[in-house]
Amino acid sequence: MDEQAHEKSEVVLDVEHLSIAYETRKGDVQAVRDVSFAVREGETIGLVGESGCGKSTIAYGIVNHLGPNGKITEGHIRFQETELVNKSQAELGEIRGNNIAMVFQDPMQALNPSMRLGEQLTEVLTCHRDISEKKAWQRCVKMLKRVNMPDPEDVMNRYTHQISGGQQQRVVIAMAMLNNPSLLIMDEPTTALDVTVEAAVLDLIETLKNDFNAANIFITHNLGVVARVSDFLCVMYAGQMVEKGTVVEIFKHPSHPYTRGLISAVPKLGESKSDSVLYPIRGRVPAPANRPQNACIFAPRCDYATGECLEARPSMVQLSPDHAARCLYAKEIETRPKTTRRKPRVFQIKEAVAKQAASDECCLDSENLKVWYPKAADSVVSLFGLGEKKYVKAVDDVSLRVAKGRTLGLVGESGCGKSSLVKGLIGLEPLTGGKMQFLDIDVKETVTARATELIREMQMVFQNPDSTLNPSYTVGTQIARPIRRFGTVAKGQVRAEVERLLNAVRLPKTHYDRLPRQLSGGEKQRVGIARALASRPDLIICDEPVSALDVSVQAAVINLLLEIQHSFGTSMIFIAHDLSVVRYFSDDIAVMYLGRIVEIGPADKIYDPPYHPYTEALLSAVPIADPTAAQKEIRLSGNVPSALNPPTGCYFHTRCPRRAELLPDGGAICEQQKPPWQQNGTGHRILCHIPIEKLMEMEPVVHAREPNANGSVIAVDS
């Protein structure tokens, strides 16, 4: 929005010096301290920060849902110039009326599964105002149209489980907008969604903001998302606001070390391990009970900290009318030398990656792999095994090759068969067909029938740090188990070997006797990696190893995996839904859609044209942590079709945005014939009817940008 409109528009919500505490058995714990911000009409303010930073607490404070043990200890919340703090629940209800709406992360929990969506939506209207059932119904249908819901009349008669996750979130947003609220609070509204769906929902939020002129608060941990939808940004750390300003300003000149850390901890789309380095922020967010009161709260993790930082709590330093940071050195941060000597390890990684010879030796080779799940009988005939058998073709005709010491990245929306493929490879699901060669040995059996020597060479790192370790055993026991089972070292040396592994994943030896519940998420993930390494495997399959971790910890785990790959020469299969991370980490990438690989090749070729139309859509959906980046908007319509009844011809033709424009007679061929593999130079193949020359002419999704301020930050270090 332009500067003048910004001056004129009305302040809807004004939060001043807000502090919130929770009463616990050990006394009050301060969750939010001294936070001030204002939201104007038609403006979105983004609250960003890692988990445990108090973002959601602020939102709950505004709508007074802090729970029985939460309380506002200080400060003011003014909503349309009325004070909300210290008002009773009834008074608040009157003031707020239906003027504040909230959208939560999980749409499944916001919608009642036993009521039709129409009833739930009309209820919102009939409960708050005098309106007839019929009129309310019509308004709801209209609103569903506004949020781009296909077939709104039909959706009104459905139940929650009958529409997809993205559609559910649209219904929740429609519900929030029904009463035309002046303030809309969104708490991680897209975190549970796929990239492609997320992009569409973000577009929707953006258009609604302009149409309804509501004030928005957008809470997220994802810098890319916030860069896309917000006008203003508040960076939260450990309950305090450390930096606020316009989005452009903050991404251009991040002035608090924490903001700078966050920005350089995530790979930008297109960056790879050979040309850039990720900087993790050391340590972790301190628990609310032991946060320093009279010192800079970030000092223990800060690369610029000096003695002065520990003496007093810095106040907000105004850098420009629209930009302030809570750091003593905010003004000079861009040129200031770091006070801590970073170990040069990150640079060793860079060299190591550069040296890594392109190996041609094959580690895993699969041809036409199939993993089909038989569908339960749904007719009397098939109950007796007579009817036609139906299968869910989770993985269909997948051929891929992992070279020794290299990484193959697997991307695709959820439900595209990534996990089934991995289960088939590792032997947790029987292969329905196809051939697989692992270390030049033909493997067909499931894991129970494989030879122990073969099992130990293929191990796995899992997604969820909370369930990757058995809560009943100590870290040491769990890492020792594979060592004992595979006899990696002599019996007397097991403990020494476990300690060596702990060291390799950068954990102190004292963690040997700890139980998983005593570790943080990042530490659990490291133990999971150590356990996978314990049998000294040739191939490690990483199933979304960083997606459940906080941003600042992600970088450390990615660096660790890179380092391990280098020093142990391990081959890897890396699954992630974050395309920037996959691009950064992988040497080769396979894009999957509905159980098939649609494009496979070296990482740099995948991310430049020619693209498969699906890859193009995925890339254009990635939220980029740079508000100035120009990104093409290609949105897929509809949902991933059912794998039980895949479309005829090309599986992607139902959603393909390109076939009509690039093929004669609207791409009729796509509906009838299976597409051929088209070669584009060494190892890059695309499964598409559109001739490669035409795909080649497509514009790149993300335009090349001038290196921005963040780029130069890294340059200063080296």
Next chain:
Amino acid sequence: MSDGEQATTADSAVDDIPPLKRDRRSVFTRLTEGLKFIWASKTATVGLFLVLFWVFVAIFAPLLTPYTPLEQDWKNPNIGPSKAHILGTDELGRDLWARLIYGARVVLVVMPVTDNLWIPGGTAIWGVIVALLVGTTLGLVSGYHGGWVDEITMRLLDAMMAVPIILLYMIIMAALGASAINVVLAMTIVGTPGIARLVRSLTLDIRTREYIRAAETRGESAWYIMFVEILPNARGPIIVDAMLRVGYAIFAMGTLGFLGLGIPPPSPDWGSMVAKGREFILSGSPWAALWPSLAIATLVVGLNLLADGIREESMRYQ
């Protein structure tokens, strides 16, 4: 693969963690921690005291009374509480306090296998332990295995649950004859389906966790996964359930004794004491029936309170 000799400089991401004391706590600190846990819940504390009372009198029974449970005082049958007999006597002049606490012994502390062989662990306790062993194994196998194994086991157990419990007890005891061993056997047969159901549902949840997947990718055997990976994580609910089941078992023993199907007389059994004493309630001597009834009630209520308190407290910590 290369025998990776790692350059091992501690990472900056972890070096701010203070060294932790070894987590090998002494038995004493563990015990006090457990007690603190129970102390936090009033329900559990009351339950614990009731249970401890009965365990105490059962263990020290010979020291707490000058009489034996079989000794008959011919001159004083069916009297109320007096100096000589603090709870009174039964129709044969046997001391009720002695019979009561020796009866607690049979329930909680020793099991008479034959007249001469008594093994430690009360009859009710053994009944629950054996039922736990069988039920847990069945539950683990059908929960982890799934498919036909699950279907067959669970349908068989369902069929058993369809028979009314009292009827089932009576059939089993009538078929096997009255003895402590057979009481344990009956309790096992009756208790197994419930335990198997509980363990199966816990297993169904736990087997989806990623550490189970990790064990499977290591090629661990099904038995290892069931008993080493899954079982320890199901122990909380199983322990609480077992406590409730000891209560049911005491109840069942009382019922069987009352019906004359329990541990054969003249050994002091709470159920048969009530059955005998019942005849004299209307003739003015309710004591012989009252005390054992109270004993059963307090012990069962105590166990229930303890189990409920522990369950609530552990839920709160989650």
